[in-house]
Amino acid sequence: MAIVTLAYNTGCADPYAVSTAQAVPFRYLAATIAVPINATFTQVAGGTLLHATYSYRVAAISSVGGVTLAGTGTTIHLTATSSALVHWGAVTGAAGYKVYGRTAGAQKLLAEVGATTTYLDNGSVVATGGAALPTADTSRGFGYTATIVMPPDHSKLFVHMPVTATITNFSVKTQAPGTTTLLSEDYDLDSTSYPRANYKGGDNLKFYVGAGVGVVIAGTITATAHVWSAK
Numbered sequence: 001m002a003i004v005t006l007a008y009n010t011g012c013a014d015p016y017a018v019s020t021a022q023a024v025p026f027r028y029l030a031a032t033i034a035v036p037i038n039a040t041f042t043q044v045a046g047g048t049l050l051h052a053t054y055s056y057r058v059a060a061i062s063s064v065g066g067v068t069l070a071g072t073g074t075t076i077h078l079t080a081t082s083s084a085l086v087h088w089g090a091v092t093g094a095a096g097y098k099v100y101g102r103t104a105g106a107q108k109l110l111a112e113v114g115a116t117t118t119y120l121d122n123g124s125v126v127a128t129g130g131a132a133l134p135t136a137d138t139s140r141g142f143g144y145t146a147t148i149v150m151p152p153d154h155s156k157l158f159v160h161m162p163v164t165a166t167i168t169n170f171s172v173k174t175q176a177p178g179t180t181t182l183l184s185e186d187y188d189l190d191s192t193s194y195p196r197a198n199y200k201g202g203d204n205l206k207f208y209v210g211a212g213v214g215v216v217i218a219g220t221i222t223a224t225a226h227v228w229s230a231k
Contacts, residue, residue, distance in 0.1 A: 032139045033094055035068045036060050039087040039117075041076035047083030048123035054078065055104035056086045056121070059134055060094040061112070066138035070100055073107065083122040090117050098134075102127050152212040154229040158204065165201040 036058040054077075057070035068091075076084050086099055099119045100107035108130035111119055150157065209215055 034091045036071045036088040038074040042085040044083040054102040056101040058088045059098045060091040061096040062139040068139045086119045155211045156230040157207040157209045159227045161203045163202040
């Protein structure tokens, strides 16, 4: 995910007056995306899949990193040692797909691909070691993470939660910009313990995180929240 630098309306004494257009959105999808529907599979020469029947299911990955349930399984019977070309219909809003195979009823993750609608299973992946099928649709988001960098002269981070939002597992952590190493877990001014589980829609949160540091914001929020910084 791209690292963005927070903006602040320097002409406004109250940072809460910053418009949503000037603040960085903390996104959560309005609705789940569709489950992929398999299309016709094709036997392709070459590969190491043995003469047998194979089954495949595909799940879509949303723009916030969540995953749909896998679509209905489709089988292909290979008449000789070869490869199977798995094909599915494109899903609106999908950033990629997860392909599961090969045993019907026990498909395992074979590959995660980008915005394509085919995957060639040539037998090179050991299916028994892959992850199991998803058990829940998390395509709206499931702990979406936004990575930002505080301006060099700003030390406060503000987050506005929409009144209509439901918030779970919300947290703010600092890290060195451009790295994945967390430096500390910051605290809310209104709380002696952190992270809190009882954030609610309509909350305006303030965090002291330090000037110029990287910030990781995570949580499940059922509406678009906004964040901005101040001195």
